[in-house]
Amino acid sequence: MTEGEVATNGENATGKDIQDIEAKIIRQVEYYFGDYNLPRDKFLQEEVKNDDGWISMETMTKFKRLASLSTDAEVITAALRKSDSKLIEVHESNTKIRRSPDQPLPIFDDKIKEETMKRTVYCKGFPKDGSVTLDDLLEYFKAYGPYETVLMRYFFNKEDKKQGFKGSVLVVFPKEEKAKEFMELGEVKFKDTVLIRKWHTDYVEEKKKEIEERRAKKEARKKENQDDDFVEDELEIELPKGIFLHFTGFSEGNDITREDIKEALGENVDQCAWIDFSRGMTEGYLRFKEADFNKIVMDKLEGKIKVKEMEALATTGALVRVGVSPSGRWCLYCA
The missing domain is CATH 1.10.10.10 (Winged helix-like DNA-binding domain superfamily/Winged helix DNA-binding domain)
Known part of the structure; x- marks a missing residue:
């Protein structure tokens, strides 16, 4: 997911x-x-x-x-x-x-993933103040349905140390034609706000370009010696305990993505607030929304994250520090 x-x-x-x-x-x-x-x-x-x-x-x-x-x-x-x-x-x-055995599950492969992306629409413009619930959105999209799935998108608010709604959702329609109907509508509003609508594939490509541009700028700064030396200082950070999980053991150069890791979390994916991992890396970090949730995930996954016939050993950690993550970003991560 x-x-x-x-x-x-x-x-x-x-x-x-x-x-x-x-x-x-x-x-x-x-x-x-x-x-x-x-x-x-x-x-x-x-x-x-x-x-x-x-x-x-x-x-x-x-x-x-x-x-x-x-x-x-x-x-x-x-x-x-x-x-x-x-x-x-x-x-x-x-x-x-x-x-029901009379309704067998389709084989989940790259073809299905690609087909699902083609009938998924990104919508932005919903209130971020907590006034909108999933039930509100489910009711709202009935007017444009039937739909298969509505997914609220979240971020971690460092000040409040809570999850915050991004104000955007992904809507998966049962057929590509139904998604096209929704995209071809004129102005679509939630209350008085006009929603921004994009095909999910276009949104993902835009984000990829943004990431590439940020990386290019960072590399340029390094070459010009404009980056200050960064020293990792261990700090006392007031974050909920038990929300970090470190995993290591994937083979170098693998083609595993963050989406693959989310799928490996199963029903626990809705509790995943953040994943620090990039394709080809051997290790990474997970951050969950609720305190001590890393132990719950550890128990259910039996200490291992299994993706594409590969296994990574998962470990919990109580310390948090500021530093450069495995993927090259400055962030908070499990020590």
């Missing part, structure tokens, strides 16, 4: 008698098992290999967003039985669920 908060399926077909909370439960669970999330969710992928694809309700109710809706297995399974999409199958015991 691309950087950001939990994304949610937005195109389930449900009956008119379904209550609002039940509709949200259906939408969230169908997102977990949907074509977009399941191939990227390493945790769920491992879980569905057991027990013929069945996942216990005990496991499901540990998922943060679903748990915020309900932790009652009876309520959740009753709602899922009302979905017209028939994506989710409920066991007769009401103690576990699975993706």
